Amino acid sequence: xxxxxxxxxxxxxxxxxxxxxxxxxxxxxxxxxxxxxxxxxxxxxxxxxxxxxxxxxxxxxxxxxxxxxxxxxxxxxxxxxxxxxxxxxxxxxxxxxxxxxxxxxxxxxxxxxxxxxxxxxxxxxxxxxxxxxxxxxxxxxxxxxxxxxxxxxxxxxxxxxxxxxxxxxxxxxxxxxxxxxxxxxxxxxxxxxxxxxxxxxxxxxxxxxxxxxxxxxxxxxxxxxxxxxxxxxxxxxxxxxxxxxxxxxxxxxxxxxxxxxxxxxxxxxxxxxxxxxxxxxxxxxxxxxxxxxxxxxxxxxxxxxxxxxxxxxxxxxxxxxxxxxxxxxxxxxxxxxxxxxxxxxxxxxxxxxxxxxxxxxxxxxxxxxxxxxxxxxxxxxxxxxxxxxxxxxxxxxxxxxxxxxxxxxxxxxxxxxxxxxxxxxxxxxxxxxxxxxxxx
Amino acid sequence: xxxxxxxxxxxxxxxxxxxxxxxxxxxxxxxxxxxxxxxxxxxxxxxxxxxxxxxxxxxxxxxxxxxxxxxxxxxxxxxxxxxxxxxxxxxxxxxxxxxxxxxxxxxxxxxxxxxxxxxxxxxxxxxxxxxxxxxxxxxxxxxxxxxxxxxxxxxxxxxxxxxxxxxxxxxxxxxxxxxxxxxxxxxxxxxxxxxxxxxxxxxxxxxxxxxxxxxxxxxxxxxxxxxxxxxxxxxxxxxxxxxxxxxxxxxxxxxxxxxxxxxxxxxxxxxxxxxxxxxxxxxxxxxxxxxxxxxxxxxxxxxxxxxxxxxxxxxxxxxxxxxxxxxxxxxxxxxxxxxxxxxxxxxxxxxxxxxxxxxxxxxxxxxxxxxxxxxxxxxxxxxxxxxxxxxxxxxxxxxxxxxxxxxxxxxxxxxxxxxxxxxxxxxxxxxxxxxxxxxx
Numbered sequence: 001x002x003x004x005x006x007x008x009x010x011x012x013x014x015x016x017x018x019x020x021x022x023x024x025x026x027x028x029x030x031x032x033x034x035x036x037x038x039x040x041x042x043x044x045x046x047x048x049x050x051x052x053x054x055x056x057x058x059x060x061x062x063x064x065x066x067x068x069x070x071x072x073x074x075x076x077x078x079x080x081x082x083x084x085x086x087x088x089x090x091x092x093x094x095x096x097x098x099x100x101x102x103x104x105x106x107x108x109x110x111x112x113x114x115x116x117x118x119x120x121x122x123x124x125x126x127x128x129x130x131x132x133x134x135x136x137x138x139x140x141x142x143x144x145x146x147x148x149x150x151x152x153x154x155x156x157x158x159x160x161x162x163x164x165x166x167x168x169x170x171x172x173x174x175x176x177x178x179x180x181x182x183x184x185x186x187x188x189x190x191x192x193x194x195x196x197x198x199x200x201x202x203x204x205x206x207x208x209x210x211x212x213x214x215x216x217x218x219x220x221x222x223x224x225x226x227x228x229x230x231x232x233x234x235x236x237x238x239x240x241x242x243x244x245x246x247x248x249x250x251x252x253x254x255x256x257x258x259x260x261x262x263x264x265x266x267x268x269x270x271x272x273x274x275x276x277x278x279x280x281x282x283x284x285x286x287x288x289x290x291x292x293x294x295x296x297x298x299x300x301x302x303x304x305x306x307x308x309x310x311x312x313x314x315x316x317x318x319x320x321x322x323x324x325x326x327x328x329x330x331x332x333x334x335x336x337x338x339x340x341x342x343x344x345x346x347x348x349x350x351x352x353x354x355x356x357x358x359x360x361x362x363x364x365x366x367x368x369x370x371x372x373x374x375x376x377x378x379x380x381x382x383x384x385x386x387x388x389x390x391x392x393x394x395x396x397x398x399x400x401x402x403x404x405x406x407x408x409x410x411x412x413x414x415x416x417x418x419x420x421x422x423x424x425x426x427x428x429x430x431x432x433x434x435x436x437x438x439x440x
Numbered sequence: 441x442x443x444x445x446x447x448x449x450x451x452x453x454x455x456x457x458x459x460x461x462x463x464x465x466x467x468x469x470x471x472x473x474x475x476x477x478x479x480x481x482x483x484x485x486x487x488x489x490x491x492x493x494x495x496x497x498x499x500x501x502x503x504x505x506x507x508x509x510x511x512x513x514x515x516x517x518x519x520x521x522x523x524x525x526x527x528x529x530x531x532x533x534x535x536x537x538x539x540x541x542x543x544x545x546x547x548x549x550x551x552x553x554x555x556x557x558x559x560x561x562x563x564x565x566x567x568x569x570x571x572x573x574x575x576x577x578x579x580x581x582x583x584x585x586x587x588x589x590x591x592x593x594x595x596x597x598x599x600x601x602x603x604x605x606x607x608x609x610x611x612x613x614x615x616x617x618x619x620x621x622x623x624x625x626x627x628x629x630x631x632x633x634x635x636x637x638x639x640x641x642x643x644x645x646x647x648x649x650x651x652x653x654x655x656x657x658x659x660x661x662x663x664x665x666x667x668x669x670x671x672x673x674x675x676x677x678x679x680x681x682x683x684x685x686x687x688x689x690x691x692x693x694x695x696x697x698x699x700x701x702x703x704x705x706x707x708x709x710x711x712x713x714x715x716x717x718x719x720x721x722x723x724x725x726x727x728x729x730x731x732x733x734x735x736x737x738x739x740x741x742x743x744x745x746x747x748x749x750x751x752x753x754x755x756x757x758x759x760x761x762x763x764x765x766x767x768x769x770x771x772x773x774x775x776x777x778x779x780x781x782x783x784x785x786x787x788x789x790x791x792x793x794x795x796x797x798x799x800x801x802x803x804x805x806x807x808x809x810x811x812x813x814x815x816x817x818x819x820x821x822x823x824x825x826x827x828x829x830x831x832x833x834x835x836x837x838x839x840x841x842x843x844x845x846x847x848x849x850x851x852x853x854x855x856x857x858x859x860x861x862x863x864x865x866x867x868x869x870x871x872x873x874x875x876x877x878x879x880x
Contacts, residue, residue, distance in 0.1 A: 086830050089783075126823055287771065288773055290778050293774055316837070317834075317837040329530075329728075330767075334728075334730060334732065338532075339536075340532060383566055384841065386559060390529065391526075394525075394526045397757040398753075400760070428823075
């Protein structure tokens with residue numbers, strides 16, 4: 001249920017479209033019908049606006065020792081994969097993927113998609129995330145679950161099929177999914193076309209996929225240059241880098257979200273910048289699977305648009321954007337031997353505003369009047385964040401899931417004072433345990 | 441107050457002295473008078489032992505969806521520095537240290553040490569840590585606070601003074617501190633001699649410090665090769681590496697804890713291995729301050745003894761050993777491009793057993809009969825850790841402060857079902873806010 005709320009006397013931390021974050025103490029934010037109607041220092045003005053809109057029947061949320069911040073948008077996830085959490089670690093990528101993960105994926109049934117997805121949404125909400133790009137099969141099941149949970153998702157659709165080893169585009173799948181989306185009546189879901197990578201399909205299949213995306217005005221979700229092996233094979237097969245191959249196929253544009261991008265050439269970076277592709281950085285996953293260190297400071301310099309993702313829970317092994325934001329900054333500083341690069345403001349912007357834009361939500365990710373009300377409340381009256389110091393630094397370098405008190409998505413509290421309100425965790429726990437036992 | 445407790449039907453995860461961790465489901469652990477009296481699968485045996493020891497007046501703690509694990513020992517911290525949390529980030533090391541931190545340290549008064557220290561202990565306890573090496577001034581104040589909080593600390597003492605720019609050893613300081621320690625009657629504190637680094641004292645002062653440590657049988661706490669600049673200056677001043685300089689001075693032995701060790705030669709690693717020095721790895725701090733990546737897998741191969749620390753909250757910016765343990769593994773995998781190095785078992789051993797040994801507590805850090813009862817209870821019935829999968833992987837790669845339900849130190853619950861029992865957080869919050877305002 002959408003609530004009218006006056007967030008009263010908070011420290012408001014938000015980024016802005018110039019990429020710079022601001023910190024405003026003793027500030028007020030009025031939310032009505034899912035929209036931010038007022039942000040500023042006057043309680044009187046905020047109350048007046050809310051009273052006009054809803055006749056005074058609003059909740060006042062007290063901001064003592066609290067930060068109000070935009071929620072995170074996780075730009076690269078595989079949400080149902082939480083059912084594979086902590087079952088296959090410290091393994092080489094090939095052993096992990098082909099020995100452990102894919103054999104289990106082959107045995108998944110509908111309820112595994114549904115409850116794995118909901119388990120991930122619960123974890124995301126508890127760690128301040130309100131939006132995720134979900135690159136996975138099972139679009140209808142997980143979309144319905146997302147809508148019921150009140151969670152924003154950019155959901156991939158397959159739009160292709162493989163019969164007798166031959167891939168072809170599946171226009172019906174796209175048409176059906178868009179009709180299905182319309183039926184839900186929800187503005188929380190945006191679709192995108194799953195184009196897994198340069199190594200999964202035959203070389204002549206990328207142009208038809210690009211044409212399909214263009215016909216239906218679909219964004220494209222793709223993995224690029226996650227490993228050196230991918231690059232080497234691409235060079236062997238196509239005589240160019242994965243970025244070049246995808247660009248030549250017409251798959252790179254301002255709606256494309258490219259995950260990983262660990263091993264890029266200067267020319268690759270220039271193509272990604274020119275095409276305005278969103279690069280979703282996955283620091284934990286890239287380190288854990290030993291893929292390497294994506295050079296975010298260099299991409300930043302070259303004007304590539306950057307956001308952050310967690311990757312799936314089978315390769316991370318959690319879905320905590322605080323961790324990823326912090327690690328994105330640390331990794332950049334450590335690899336560049338420069339503590340000033342990818343500062344708190346940079347990574348906060350990547351994890352909030354840019355994530356939302358990458359997922360196709362233009363009016364989310366900032367605490368500004370007119371934006372949708374996707375908000376998190378951080379309780380900093382705890383040993384981990386005290387004394388607060390600089391509130392932006394505190395969010396990026398000290399905060400974690402333990403400090404997230406409430407989360408609002410589109411005006412609805414999905415976490416209210418540490419209680420999930422839209423997801424029945426007992427049911428999710430029950431079904432995901434069953435799944436785990438069956439897929440052992 | 442020490443409690444007699446039967447930990448009943450837990451998943452027990454512990455390392456052992458061979459460096460390998462084990463996972464035992466449906467297990468029991470009996471604690472009496474601060475000691476682990478039974479570990480095994482028989483409730484009957486556990487009850488019998490406890491009944492003999494305390495006549496049956498023990499608490500039964502239910503282990504449903506709970507892990508029982510040894511607490512962490514943080515092998516490198518500067519505990520009072522939580523008062524400088526989030527005030528100076530994204531800065532070059534020199535600007536940070538000389539521009540922001542030292543000018544504030546010069547104005548610290550007794551209560552800043554006391555409440556800064558207690559704030560850090562509270563944060564450590566809430567994140568499963570029961571023991572810390574505290575390298576900082578104010579030994580008497582922080583020791584008293586540690587004893588009152590029931591927290592284990594290896595506390596540095598100065599043992600030296602500087603008058604008119606000339607350093608001399610201060611035997612009285614050592615004698616006095618040891619008498620003070622005896623007076624407390626507590627076994628929770630071990631002393632060590634602070635030898636800051638190769639760059640803080642005159643070159644001929646390291647031998648007298650080694651003699652002082654030897655005379656009083658004091659372990660030595662030292663920073664080694666944190667930055668390239670440190671190494672370059674050492675080479676210029678002494679014609680050798682920091683490890684070589686300290687070794688030639690007689691400061692490296694099996695009781696020495698050497699923090700950082702980011703930039704080592706093969707010869708340095710060999711010296712550290714031969715001298716059985718404890719190397720305290722600080723992944724977050726080394727990345728954040730852009731010091732670089734310590735090569736833990738290479739040290740491990742060479743037989744160097746490894747543990748993990750957080751460094752101070754001014755350069756991290758929290759004191760969460762889950763984060764450091766996870767990051768230690770990730771950093772090793774990422775830099776070596778090998779996902780099998782520094783696996784979950786390795787980093788768990790470093791963060792638990794080895795940390796305790798480094799801090800001088802021989803009978804802590806394992807869940808085995810006869811060990812002191814330093815234990816943490818993890819609630820894995822939460823989205824972040826569900827479904828559990830491999831319990832060791834879950835502890836290392838998924839767990840965080842939010843999942844820590846209770847912490848016992850030496851048989852006393854210092855955190856009991858999410859409530860701190862020995863630290864008055866309202867008082868600590870009040871005084872640290874005052875400190876922060878004064879040192880602005």
